[in-house]
Amino acid sequence: MGNLFVKKSIDKLLADAEEKDHSLKRVLGPLNLTMLGVGGIIGAGIFVLTGQAAAQYAGPGIVLSFVISAIGCAFAGLCYAEFASMIPIAGSAYTYSYATLGEILAWIIGWDLILEYLFGAATVSVGWSGYVVSFLKDFGVNIPAYLSQSPFAYEVGKGWYATGAVINLPAVLIVSLVTALLVVGIKESANFNNIIVILKIMVIILFIVFGFAYVNSENWKPFIPDNTGHFGHFGWSGVLRGAGVIFFAYIGFDAVSTAAQEAKNPQKDMPIGIMASLFICTILYILVALVLTGVVKYDKLLVPDPIAVGVDAAGEGLFWLRPFIKIGAIAGLSSVILVLLLGQPRIFFAMANDGLLPKVFSKVHPKFRTPYITTIVTGAITALMGGLFPIGALGEMVSIGTLLAFTIVSISVLVLRKTNPEIPRPFKTPLVPFVPIMGAAVSLLQMLSLPIPTWIRLIAWMGIGILIYFLYGYKNSKIRNI
8 A cells, every 4th residue: 555655756746847748838927827827817716706696694793704815815725835846847746646645546636626727717617707798799799598508507496407598608618719829829818818817907997996985884794794504605604605605706816836847937926826816816806806895785696797786776877887897807717717727737738748648638739738648538529518617616616616726735745754854855834833734734624625526526626536547557657667
């Protein structure tokens, strides 16, 4: 059994990354990485899940949910920053775990990250579809519900049921377009992302500045609605569950770490990209949540496009902002899909390089120097999920996957400080062991607050992953066959 915990040395990881056949283009600076983080973080969380979590779990207390999530993210982000500077390799938490906790746990975290990114991109594509349909409707173009909604839906107490729709076609189309862009190249994708990030931040600032004039403080009362008698439905337990659900909104900084192998100076730039993007987005999230729940009563926000509803509720005064909000949301969600679909193939790529997945997944395009096979496979699966499933069930799966990744990364920092204290650390997590312990504790607490069906789906997903590991990865692992 000890064989399951074989570790890959950091020297070996760094050497493998520079092999010509497996090297990726180092073209990203600190601004690109920060924008990549902001591009990934500001999206479904702010444009979609803020309203849904407020309506179902926390009311105006969703503001506190964002604060709790941000604190947990800051702890985990500091741990990510240490690893990203020390092991600047594609693969994020999967690679860090391989160097610290051993192969079986690296596989588990890698499989968990596949869940996080695949379901994440699918969730955002459903939100994108909601805003596009709403935007086109303003111009008299109506996409029929059977082509713009998920054929399956899920409700607590009711379970799964058919909606009568055929497919969410806009969700499928956006995933296909982004996948094609990512095959062409990382630099092109990063430049496209930078333009979109500037656009969506401007739109969000417009909503905050002009929306404050239409806030009705009565909508904030009670700030934390009374609990309904069920854990997670309003009250403080609702604030905690809201934090767990909208934690999904913060996974963009995690995606920064997957691009470490394409950073010009990863030791210096990765920590800047991770922490700067986290700080910028937290401030914006809190302000948007305050304005949104102040303009509209929280119980009216259970919709795919809550910020558009907020603008509509302000009446004629903000009518001019309506098309800008929707364009900003559409552009913003596009960049999140791009960042998540950029992150996922690089995890597949790292796992295939280690022999844990078939060799075909480690192929790099001879001209574009991108992991094109994994990018196309990821895009196809994401398009299928976005076309078939509803946003709520997908979003909760992403949150639990993200929280598990953050927990393991936080623990890994402690483990590596004990086992390999001599390794050069260009960036050091401060206040060890306090910060890693808090990173793991806050993440675990939010995991425990998520609904039971979400846990069942996580366990089922992990069961499938472990089966694949023993059927393929265990026998083909490069490090075990040296």
